[in-house]
Amino acid sequence: MTPPPALLAQPDAVVLDLPVTSGEAAIRALHAKLAALPAVTDAELLLRDLMERAAMSSVCISPEVALPHARTAAVSRLVLAVGRAAPAVPFDAGHPAVRLVILIGTPKKQVTEYLQLVAGTVRLLKNEKVRAALLAAPTEAEFRAVLARGLAG
Amino acid sequence: MKTASAAAPEFLRRLVRLLRWRLWIAEKLHPTEWQTTLLWAGLAGFLGALVSLLFSGLAEGIHEFLTGSSAGVVESMRQLPWWACIAVPATGGLLAGLVLQFGKKLTRSQSSTDYMEAIVIGTGHLPVRASLVKSTAALFSIGSGGSIGREGPMVQLAAMVASYLGRLQQFTPPQLRLLVACGAAAGIASAYNAPIAGSFFVAEIILGTIAMESLGPLAVSAVVAALTVRALTNAAQLYHVPAFRLNSPWEMGPYIVLGLTTGVVAPWFLRSLRAAERAFVATRLPLVVRLVIGGALVGVLAIRVPEVCGNGYSVVVDILNGNLSNLVFGLGLPSHHLAWVALALVFVCKWIATAASFGSGAPGGVFTPSLFMGASVGYLFGTAVNAVWPAGAPDPGAFALVGMGAFLSAASRAPVMAVIMLFEMTLSYDIVLPLLLCSVLAYYTAKGIEEQSLYSESLQRKSAEQPAAALPARRVAELMKADPPVLPVAARFAEIAERFLAVRVNNLYVVDEAGRFLGVVSLHDIKPYLGEPEVAELVLARDILHEDFPRLSPDQSLSEALGGFLGIAAERLPVVEPGGRLIGSLAKGDLLLTLVEKRKTPVPGGTAA
Numbered sequence: 062m063t064p065p066p067a068l069l070a071q072p073d074a075v076v077l078d079l080p081v082t083s084g085e086a087a088i089r090a091l092h093a094k095l096a097a098l099p100a101v102t103d104a105e106l107l108l109r110d111l112m113e114r115a116a117m118s119s120v121c122i123s124p125e126v127a128l129p130h131a132r133t134a135a136v137s138r139l140v141l142a143v144g145r146a147a148p149a150v151p152f153d154a155g156h157p158a159v160r161l162v163i164l165i166g167t168p169k170k171q172v173t174e175y176l177q178l179v180a181g182t183v184r185l186l187k188n189e190k191v192r193a194a195l196l197a198a199p200t201e202a203e204f205r206a207v208l209a210r211g212l213a214g
Numbered sequence: 215m216k217t218a219s220a221a222a223p224e225f226l227r228r229l230v231r232l233l234r235w236r237l238w239i240a241e242k243l244h245p246t247e248w249q250t251t252l253l254w255a256g257l258a259g260f261l262g263a264l265v266s267l268l269f270s271g272l273a274e275g276i277h278e279f280l281t282g283s284s285a286g287v288v289e290s291m292r293q294l295p296w297w298a299c300i301a302v303p304a305t306g307g308l309l310a311g312l313v314l315q316f317g318k319k320l321t322r323s324q325s326s327t328d329y330m331e332a333i334v335i336g337t338g339h340l341p342v343r344a345s346l347v348k349s350t351a352a353l354f355s356i357g358s359g360g361s362i363g364r365e366g367p368m369v370q371l372a373a374m375v376a377s378y379l380g381r382l383q384q385f386t387p388p389q390l391r392l393l394v395a396c397g398a399a400a401g402i403a404s405a406y407n408a409p410i411a412g413s414f415f416v417a418e419i420i421l422g423t424i425a426m427e428s429l430g431p432l433a434v435s436a437v438v439a440a441l442t443v444r445a446l447t448n449a450a451q452l453y454h455v456p457a458f459r460l461n462s463p464w465e466m467g468p469y470i471v472l473g474l475t476t477g478v479v480a481p482w483f484l485r486s487l488r489a490a491e492r493a494f495v496a497t498r499l500p501l502v503v504r505l506v507i508g509g510a511l512v513g514v515l516a517i518r519v520p521e522v523c524g525n526g527y528s529v530v531v532d533i534l535n536g537n538l539s540n541l542v543f544g545l546g547l548p549s550h551h552l553a554w555v556a557l558a559l560v561f562v563c564k565w566i567a568t569a570a571s572f573g574s575g576a577p578g579g580v581f582t583p584s585l586f587m588g589a590s591v592g593y594l595f596g597t598a599v600n601a602v603w604p605a606g607a608p609d610p611g612a613f614a615l616v617g618m619g620a621f622l623s624a625a626s627r628a629p630v631m632a633v634i635m636l637f638e639m640t641l642s643y644d645i646v647l648p649l650l651l652c653s654v655l656a657y658y659t660a661k662g663i664e665e666q667s668l669y670s671e672s673l674q675r676k677s678a679e680q681p682a683a684a685l686p687a688r689r690v691a692e693l694m695k696a697d698p699p700v701l702p703v704a705a706r707f708a709e710i711a712e713r714f715l716a717v718r719v720n721n722l723y724v725v726d727e728a729g730r731f732l733g734v735v736s737l738h739d740i741k742p743y744l745g746e747p748e749v750a751e752l753v754l755a756r757d758i759l760h761e762d763f764p765r766l767s768p769d770q771s772l773s774e775a776l777g778g779f780l781g782i783a784a785e786r787l788p789v790v791e792p793g794g795r796l797i798g799s800l801a802k803g804d805l806l807l808t809l810v811e812k813r814k815t816p817v818p819g820g821t822a823a
Contacts, residue, residue: 114754114756114757117704117754117756118704118706118754120752122748122751122752123748128752130757132756132757132759169761169762170762172736172739172758172759172760173739175757175758176739176740176742176743176749176753176758179749179752179753180742180743180746180749183746183748183749183752184746187748
């Protein structure tokens with residue numbers, strides 16, 4: 062099995078220009094990209110769990126990065142979608158200009174893996190150079206390459 | 215969507231730092247609940263030793279005050295005029311009676327002070343005020359020369375301190391009972407400087423089991439107590455004895471007869487104590503008057519035979535060392551050849567004096583007086599054999615030593631403890647073969663004569679009076695601890711860290727608004743991320759919830775509950791009602807202790823220390 066942080070280098074979906082104007086819309090757009098995956102056994106439940114979690118407490122880890130996530134019975138493995146918003150979208154009152162959105166769905170039993178993935182994502186996106194490279198990547202391939210390089214280096 | 219709460223980062227950093235320290239200590243020491251129990255047992259041992267020493271010092275002070283002499287009990291009584299010999303123990307009885315009488319007002323609503331009762335049929339709760347009243351009364355009985363042991367109240371006090379300590383820590387009944395047992399072991403270890411025997415006394419007589427779950431803490435407590443006493447006083451082995459040897463296998467013949475003899479005498483000794491108690495109660499006199507009469511009776515005997523006073527320790531030392539000239543000289547006998555006559559006289563008088571003290575209700579123990587009875591029977595028997603067959607009993611002192619162990623075994627119905635105690639008190643291994651044989655023979659002989667020992671009868675009576683209390687828990691609901699620490703499902707990392715710091719658990723239970731159990735948050739899950747504040751700020755309890763954590767039902771049997779602990783490294787499991795509401799938690803330690811308690815015999819034989 063791929064170590065959870067390494068999953069970040071191979072997201073199930075990447076959307077470089079999220080056509081949204083709010084955090085909720087960003088979650089819905091990324092969820093829509095994951096809904097067709099065989100690992101998503103109940104797309105509706107996944108969305109509900111993601112929204113419920115986001116409503117409970119902020120999912121932003123920095124002014125321009127949000128990490129909507131949910132531990133849910135709707136997925137059979139960790140699923141991951143990454144989106145880039147241009148222009149920035151408001152996620153909540155404390156985070157009015159989010160540029161990067163990383164959406165995670167985790168099977169209920171995988172607490173350790175979930176924490177590893179979240180921690181790996183947080184570590185990677187703390188790096189200003191990586192963030193800047195992700196925001197500047199012209200293509201999906203380059204975007205994925207930045208993620209892979211960031212995790213490797 | 216909600217905004218992240220503006221938690222002060224500094225506060226979170228401090229919490230995380232504290233939690234990391236806690237984890238570092240936990241990882242280095244790995245303290246399980248059992249190891250924590252050992253720490254409390256050690257503290258109970260230390261405090262037990264201190265109160266034992268305090269009691270001993272106070273008893274000596276009172277004796278000095280009443281007799282005006284700092285010599286031993288027997289010597290100071292020997293120096294008193296005849297009227298003072300009567301007045302001192304009678305005054306002690308009066309003071310003890312008054313303390314008990316007035317103490318009743320202070321302790322009216324308090325439960326029994328007996329530590330054996332608290333362990334065997336109680337919850338481990340020993341009331342402080344009532345115990346102090348009883349111990350103060352015992353100080354006067356013992357300090358005035360009553361024929362009773364000071365060791366009983368010392369053990370009682372040590373057990374009371376342990377009980378108080380456990381209640382402060384909100385121990386569950388099984389834990390509290392074990393801690394009180396540790397206190398008792400500490401008291402015995404302090405009194406006799408015998409940590410192994412102290413552990414086995416409680417294990418064999420009171421708990422009725424030598425399972426490691428209970429013997430381990432008992433041993434730790436007893437060792438700490440013995441070390442404390444040795445550090446604070448010049449304590450060495452209690453009885454210094456010459457080297458005894460088994461010269462010929464033929465000597466085992468007389469030893470066998472000695473075992474049978476002590477096995478007959480011990481039950482009669484205990485019966486006589488009960489009879490004296492009944493006789494005093496039958497007088498319908500107030501307790502104060504009974505105690506004065508009991509003290510006066512001892513005093514009358516002490517005019518000619520001061521050896522009846524106290525617990526008999528100094529006389530036993532003389533007997534074991536064959537140094538009976540004091541007895542002969544004190545009784546005014548013309549020849550040293552009549553030493554056995556002197557000892558026989560002291561033996562009879564001591565028996566009567568102990569019955570008078572015990573029967574009148576003087577608080578104290580009969581453990582050390584039992585040692586005196588055994589030493590006397592052994593020495594007299596050895597002397598008789600020596601007179602007709604010198605090779606069969608070349609040294610009556612050896613018979614005295616073996617007699618002590620055999621008598622103790624027959625009286626306490628704890629042969630293993632008796633052998634170990636004799637060995638520890640004398641550090642004489644050479645005589646262990648006849649000692650072991652005699653103790654076992656005395657035990658079986660006494661058991662054939664009298665099924666009950668003095669204490670077991672009292673315990674069985676009290677068990678019958680409160681049958682529910684005597685039964686160990688059978689269902690999870692009876693053993694669980696209510697109101698476990700919980701977290702709301704939306705608890706943020708700071709709150710989770712705070713709870714883990716406040717309570718020593720590895721799993722926190724998460725409940726919803728209705729109190730329904732949702733799962734647990736594990737300390738080990740969050741441990742690797744304590745240095746990452748961004749993760750800490752992002753995570754909620756629901757994000758790291760283990761929903762498949764095993765849970766128990768309140769109606770489950772204890773054996774079924776034990777199955778719940780299989781395959782999981784948890785010290786506690788949540789107890790959840792059929793509707794899903796969390797109502798408590800069950801500790802694995804409590805469960806194992808209770809299962810051990812259930813295995814023991816209902817009420818073991820024993821005598822009050």
